[in-house]
């Protein structure tokens with residue numbers, strides 16, 4: 001069955017004897033490769049892993065067949081396994097041990113005792129092969145060096161420079177939704193949010209505003225979707241795992257075409273911006289020639305050093321010789337991909353949850369009316385950082401939406417040394433560690449009635465804060481590898497939601513128990529259908 005699947009992936013048209021011969025050939029090859037593959041952990045490590053609870057493993061395949069489900073059902077499968085084997089359980093993926101963390105208590109134990117013994121998982125090799133060795137995929141000292149270099153550009157600077165752009169794109173999004181508000185038509189908000197988020201990210205990244213229907217916008221989104229879909233499919237279809245088999249399939253071609261597009265786009269955009277900056281500098285030098293006042297001259301030099309967008313900062317680092325062109329291209333893609341997919345998923349989920357809880361939506365309306373006055377006037381509505389800080393209740397809603405639906409539902413890690421938990425269990429060095437935020441955030445000990453959308457559970461006097469469960473809620477993962485765009489992301493979410501709620505009244509069409517998602521490292525919401533009407 002397993003081998004038949006391999007054959008069908010590679011030679012979909014083969015029949016009869018050809019198929020049988022191919023099955024024998026491929027089976028010999030797969031067996032040979034698996035036997036030759038060096039185990040990633042020691043014999044002692046293997047024994048320690050087997051002491052952890054988990055389903056019985058087969059020789060060679062391990063538990064690979066237990067993970068064979070449709071993509072849409074993967075998250076539920078992890079929940080079922082965690083229910084049966086506990087919040088910390090192991091599976092063998094061929095001869096690779098995977099330890100899963102799916103309860104808040106286990107996550108708390110792990111990170112509070114050993115967060116410095118955890119690195120990125122080997123699974124990020126796929127990211128490295130596709131968009132290169134950027135901040136996201138680096139490990140060890142190379143990582144720390146790059147993060148230090150990028151920190152000034154991501155931090156408050158990004159938020160400060162971002163506010164006018166977020167206002168501009170939020171107002172455009174209100175306009176886009178107007179046709180649905182007028183017609184009363186149902187709308188799947190995710191594609192709309194995705195297009196808006198990528199245009200905002202590019203505006204912040206390299207100051208280019210794309211039209212909503214620009215082919216680059218839809219081509220980029222499709223390219224990323226295809227490539228991540230086909231790469232993650234390799235988790236559910238273990239026979240596609242070995243590179244030499246995957247590379248023979250049509251899926252590999254689709255995935256690599258997607259990555260090619262992403263890389264070409266980065267090159268094209270970076271080259272374009274470099275030329276623009278050169279022209280800007282030449283123009284500013286010519287103007288300076290005419291200015292004799294040395295004080296003004298100093299002002300101009302300072303202004304030229306002060307970057308306007310994230311890409312300018314990267315190019316400045318390249319000019320200083322601190323990074324190479326390939327690093328600029330790679331960080332360009334990391335910013336784009338890291339920024340738009342997560343934010344659009346988070347916004348879709350948050351708006352869906354507000355739409356399905358009119359009483360919570362009403363409280364947000366009241367808070368916004370208090371801050372901005374009643375009504376929404378597109379010509380004057382403008383949000384400042386002070387406004388964002390005063391949106392306290394909306395902040396709780398954002399936190400609760402990220403709890404229920406963390407856009408990155410799982411963080412792939414690896415242990416660098418043995419980790420001794422306080423209950424005697426040991427997770428040995430070299431083990432792939434998957435921290436399932438989606439399930440950690442559903443631990444009833446810290447989040448009673450976990451499926452319910454209750455923003456108040458994040459108010460300062462709630463049980464959650466009393467329990468001091470720092471690692472029970474980690475939508476942005478955990479330092480030192482937490483999300484570098486976190487402040488920007490939360491500010492964006494609060495601002496866009498404020499625009500959406502001020503302008504429209506939202507109602508959910510898809511019932512909560514029919515909500516679907518696909519797992520592609522991020523969790524794409526596939527059917528968040530809403531209705532909207534202008535708010536009176």
Ligand code: HEM
Pocket residue numbers: 135136137147334335338339340342343346402406407408410411412475476477480481482483484485486488489490
């Ligand atoms: C609601 C929105 C967001 C969420 C929930 C989110 C979540 C995360 C998480 C969980 C990680 C760690 C991933 C892992 O452990 O494998 C991460 C890393 C990262 N995020 Fe975000 N993110 C969001 C928005 C953004 C934005 C807007 C940007 C860029 C502007 C960004 C850039 C990055 C980068 C570059 C990393 C890698 C950081 C490192 O390894 O040091 N993220 N994000």
